[in-house]
Amino acid sequence: MTNEGPATVEAATVVKQQDARLQMFAEFWHYFSINKGAVIGLVVFALLILVAIFAPLLAPHSADDQFRDFFLTPPAWQEGGNAQFLLGTDAVGRDILSRLIYGSRFSLAIGFVVVTTALVSGVILGLLAGYCRGWVDTLIMRIMDIILAFPSLLLALVLVAVLGPGLVNAMIAIAFVLQPHFARLTRAAVMAEKNREYVISAKVAGASHLRLMLVTILPNCIAPLIVQATLSFSNAILEAAALGFLGMGAQPPTPEWGTMLAEAREFILRAWWVVTFPGLAILITVFAINLIGDGLRDALDPKLKRS
Amino acid sequence: MLRYILGKLALIIPTFIGITILAFGFVRILPGDPVLVLAGERGLSPERHTALMHQFGFDLPIWQQYLTYLTNILSGDFGTSFSTKTPVLRDFLVRFPATVELAIFAMIFAIIFGVAFGIFAAIRRGSWFDQLTMGTALAGYSMPLFWWGLLLIIVFSGMLHWTPVSGRIDLLYFFKPVTGFMTIDSLISGQKGAFRSALSHLILPTIVLGTIPLAVIARQTRSAMLEVLGEDYVRTARAKGLAPRRVIGLHAFRNALIPVVTTIGLQVGTLLTGAILTESIFSWPGIGKWMIDAISKRDYFTVQGGLLLIALIVMSVNLIVDVLYAVINPRIRAN
Numbered sequence: 001m002t003n004e005g006p007a008t009v010e011a012a013t014v015v016k017q018q019d020a021r022l023q024m025f026a027e028f029w030h031y032f033s034i035n036k037g038a039v040i041g042l043v044v045f046a047l048l049i050l051v052a053i054f055a056p057l058l059a060p061h062s063a064d065d066q067f068r069d070f071f072l073t074p075p076a077w078q079e080g081g082n083a084q085f086l087l088g089t090d091a092v093g094r095d096i097l098s099r100l101i102y103g104s105r106f107s108l109a110i111g112f113v114v115v116t117t118a119l120v121s122g123v124i125l126g127l128l129a130g131y132c133r134g135w136v137d138t139l140i141m142r143i144m145d146i147i148l149a150f151p152s153l154l155l156a157l158v159l160v161a162v163l164g165p166g167l168v169n170a171m172i173a174i175a176f177v178l179q180p181h182f183a184r185l186t187r188a189a190v191m192a193e194k195n196r197e198y199v200i201s202a203k204v205a206g207a208s209h210l211r212l213m214l215v216t217i218l219p220n221c222i223a224p225l226i227v228q229a230t231l232s233f234s235n236a237i238l239e240a241a242a243l244g245f246l247g248m249g250a251q252p253p254t255p256e257w258g259t260m261l262a263e264a265r266e267f268i269l270r271a272w273w274v275v276t277f278p279g280l281a282i283l284i285t286v287f288a289i290n291l292i293g294d295g296l297r298d299a300l301d302p303k304l305k306r307s
Numbered sequence: 308m309l310r311y312i313l314g315k316l317a318l319i320i321p322t323f324i325g326i327t328i329l330a331f332g333f334v335r336i337l338p339g340d341p342v343l344v345l346a347g348e349r350g351l352s353p354e355r356h357t358a359l360m361h362q363f364g365f366d367l368p369i370w371q372q373y374l375t376y377l378t379n380i381l382s383g384d385f386g387t388s389f390s391t392k393t394p395v396l397r398d399f400l401v402r403f404p405a406t407v408e409l410a411i412f413a414m415i416f417a418i419i420f421g422v423a424f425g426i427f428a429a430i431r432r433g434s435w436f437d438q439l440t441m442g443t444a445l446a447g448y449s450m451p452l453f454w455w456g457l458l459l460i461i462v463f464s465g466m467l468h469w470t471p472v473s474g475r476i477d478l479l480y481f482f483k484p485v486t487g488f489m490t491i492d493s494l495i496s497g498q499k500g501a502f503r504s505a506l507s508h509l510i511l512p513t514i515v516l517g518t519i520p521l522a523v524i525a526r527q528t529r530s531a532m533l534e535v536l537g538e539d540y541v542r543t544a545r546a547k548g549l550a551p552r553r554v555i556g557l558h559a560f561r562n563a564l565i566p567v568v569t570t571i572g573l574q575v576g577t578l579l580t581g582a583i584l585t586e587s588i589f590s591w592p593g594i595g596k597w598m599i600d601a602i603s604k605r606d607y608f609t610v611q612g613g614l615l616l617i618a619l620i621v622m623s624v625n626l627i628v629d630v631l632y633a634v635i636n637p638r639i640r641a642n
Contacts, residue, residue: 037442146325149618151580154598158614161602162337238451242584245453246599261454268457269465276461279454286449294445 031299038295044288052104059098063255067093072271088273099255100281106256107237107285110171114236115229117175122182127213130190144180152177153242160248167250170243178232185228189221223300230293234286241282257282311633315626330615331376334607385612390604395612404487406593410578412509413517421521425528447522452581456515456588470510473590477504516585520574527570531563565635572628576621
């Protein structure tokens, strides 16, 4: 009987915490859903994820099957089109729709891997710089300034030239050039939070440096990082496609959208469809993510909240 | 003011040294022996190899190599191209005006349309015009430039035959470059139709390169205007009965201009990134295409020199923007 007291209290606290979280999410959703564009972006992005996951079920053909009787077949609704190939075929007779469907896997994977890498390394560097200050701060931030002095695509290109062309190296290079933005944001947020009362009280209570950095301060710097992560996600997709287009990213026959465009380039005046659809896929994906980013900024930026 | 500028300059020195280390390190971290990498698949005799190692100074200790490199740069020697055997700086200067000309046209295009759309969207906040403009601006911001360029070529060059596909001017015209700006040189040459040809070659690349800055400027102008339109002095101006055009032009826009000017300055890096793609699509003989060609030809000394020169330009422009910003807004200087 005596043991029941604390247990009930604990259960009540858990319920309360869950309630608080639910309420926070409801508030977030309220502000996010005011922005209709953001909701549309979210729906499109969710559909893209589904397409990427179920690519083998959705794609009418394999990404690499070459139909030798159907080189540069126009889309189905155009004269000379074939219902078997809805968006037409490319110069070696591969179905464009199937390649686009499989390509969504690459674009989304690139976004996730690049953003995670850039976020983790940027946050660690930013935390260290903002928390330790002094020479650590100077050193880290000067290095970030140096990276930011180069146009991002150029630096990524040069890095890939050093590492060797390929999708993995392209992702490393893009993560490298995107990471300073996270470091700068984290540093600024940490410096703003560091001298607040809750941090000082945690310090007085004897929290270690690691705990102060990761458990006390970091969760309160999350909002701007989420917005930046969304923007970086779309940037990563665009830059990876640009690298692919310049022949330094994913290599043929990978159905990566930028690489597909590079292969299609010589046919632009003869077969509009081989160029149009991969680019449209990139645009729709990046646009959807940027719409979400706008909505997140509205929902998470307290300055813009009307209440 | 002078103290502010000197402070900014002092901050730039470590960044400059860092950039030189990065450019210097680039050739050294290439996998394998640098001379063998530069020689490519031709192969080298051992004697030639030793001679080349000595010629490039690769046999010296690394810090000595770096000091030589830094001294060379400070005296204006950015290395020699491996494929053309000309100084990298000269190659750069020959091509730089082409990029600047394109960038200036793109920026003018972006500013005119971006500011106009931004202002009208802000005045008619929430209207269909506002929503359409801002939707389009976000789409423009999401645009894969290389695809946008190809699409415009398909429509305007392929289907409508309105614009040329690539290059800076028709092959019919030939004259010695004076300024390096094709529009000005064609006028100086006095050849009939040359200026027109130069302009028509600029149209599509200008649109492609200007698209992202246009989108950014339109969004920024709109939000700056919205902020200013809510201020007391604008309300006062309205209350005194000033004409709406005067309120917006004189009171609101001039104050909204400060963040817009900064945005414009910050677009220089974006323009250079965009130039790499735009020039490569339209075979525009500027520094973007030059760098891409150098990378694919493995002309590493050109890449090294070009990388450094481009970073120096971005750094200088950012410095100028910072100083201009401080001139416009005295509050910055105080901090």
